[in-house]
Amino acid sequence: MAMADVRSWLQSLMREAFGILAFVYIWIALMVWQLYIIVYTKLSTWFPRTSALISSSVRWAHSLISGGNTKTHVLITMPFSPFCETVRWAFDMAGEPYDERSVGPIFHYFVSLFQTLGSNRAVPIMITHPDHRVLPTSHACLRFLGDLNNERFGEDWVFPSRDAEEFEMNLSADDSYGQAVMRCVYHYFFTAKEDDGKKQLLQVCKKGISKWQSVLLPFLWPGYELIIKLSLKVDDQVTFKANIEQVDKTWDKVNQLLSDGRKYILGTRQASGADIAFAALSYPLILPTEMDGGLFSFSKDPLPPRYRKEVERRRKSAAGRFVLRLFKEERHITFQT
Numbered sequence: 189m190a191m192a193d194v195r196s197w198l199q200s201l202m203r204e205a206f207g208i209l210a211f212v213y214i215w216i217a218l219m220v221w222q223l224y225i226i227v228y229t230k231l232s233t234w235f236p237r238t239s240a241l242i243s244s245s246v247r248w249a250h251s252l253i254s255g256g257n258t259k260t261h262v263l264i265t266m267p268f269s270p271f272c273e274t275v276r277w278a279f280d281m282a283g284e285p286y287d288e289r290s291v292g293p294i295f296h297y298f299v300s301l302f303q304t305l306g307s308n309r310a311v312p313i314m315i316t317h318p319d320h321r322v323l324p325t326s327h328a329c330l331r332f333l334g335d336l337n338n339e340r341f342g343e344d345w346v347f348p349s350r351d352a353e354e355f356e357m358n359l360s361a362d363d364s365y366g367q368a369v370m371r372c373v374y375h376y377f378f379t380a381k382e383d384d385g386k387k388q389l390l391q392v393c394k395k396g397i398s399k400w401q402s403v404l405l406p407f408l409w410p411g412y413e414l415i416i417k418l419s420l421k422v423d424d425q426v427t428f429k430a431n432i433e434q435v436d437k438t439w440d441k442v443n444q445l446l447s448d449g450r451k452y453i454l455g456t457r458q459a460s461g462a463d464i465a466f467a468a469l470s471y472p473l474i475l476p477t478e479m480d481g482g483l484f485s486f487s488k489d490p491l492p493p494r495y496r497k498e499v500e501r502r503r504k505s506a507a508g509r510f511v512l513r514l515f516k517e518e519r520h521i522t523f524q525t
């Protein structure tokens with residue numbers, strides 16, 4: 189074996205070992221964190237008086253994690269997440285102010301588990317103002333906005349019908365369209381030649397998060413790669429095919445609905461939560477320029493060739509053109525309500 193071969197073999201071995209170590213470390217930390225949350229929840233029901241003391245310490249910890257109290261809703265996001273973009277878009281459109289706090293991957297587990305008292309590990313999460321309710325999913329956030337609209341104006345454009353809400357829920361529920369889209373994107377990067385794709389993903393995840401997180405993230409990254417690989421099976425061809433099929437099912441349905449020339453997916457007068465959710469959750473496969481700051485820029489970033497081809501193909505379909513149009517014409521609009 190040549191010297192260079194030995195070195196690259198050693199490097200890849202170190203990388204694997206480091207990945208497993210980081211993986212184990214992340215899971216132990218998560219378990220300890222979950223245990224802490226359970227103990228905290230129990231203590232506050234058993235000893236309501238001492239719980240005041242505990243909750244003030246927790247509030248302090250919370251302000252460390254998410255940056256102190258504010259006078260608006262707080263939206264906790266991973267900047268590039270399509271689910272987070274759905275909520276941002278709907279709230280921007282409603283002109284409903286919120287304060288966005290971004291966390292990086294891995295860190296989001298801890299923030300999310302903490303805020304939802306152990307019931308959820310994903311973002312987005314919204315903490316409402318002034319009543320500090322924790323909304324644990326993008327659907328819950330849209331529902332909250334819909335209720336606000338109804339309360340204030342006696343009508344709601346987010347979910348103007350039961351169909352609109354169901355359509356959005358079908359896209360954003362666990363293991364549905366939105367996640368299938370992300371699993372396809374991960375597949376392209378995890379199967380790109382060498383480790384370039386994974387390095388590119390790390391760069392994306394470092395965008396827009398706090399300094400200390402972006403400094404720590406590269407050390408935890410190999411563990412996160414392993415989590416994605418094991419839990420989403422992103423380098424497996426059969427799983428990839430199933431994911432594409434799941435995406436195409438929704439895609440075909442939207443193509444078909446739009447084929448009668450309607451402006452919005454469910455034929456509503458203005459954009460609804462269904463349109464926003466479809467456009468936002470589809471953005472990783474369309475890469476509209478308005479989202480250049482999210483995952484990747486279609487025009488500026490080097491992309492794995494198979495990924496670029498997929499985006500090019502989807503951009504040409506009716507559903508793809510719809511996503512491009514909605515981002516271009518409506519992403520910046522605030523409804524006069």
Ligand SMILES: *[C@@H]1O[C@H](CO)[C@@H](O)[C@H](O)[C@H]1NC(C)=O
Binds near residue numbers: 352358
């Ligand atoms: C949501 O999904 C269910 C199950 O696939 C389907 O029957 C229903 O028609 C969908 N709803 C909408 C509004 O698309």
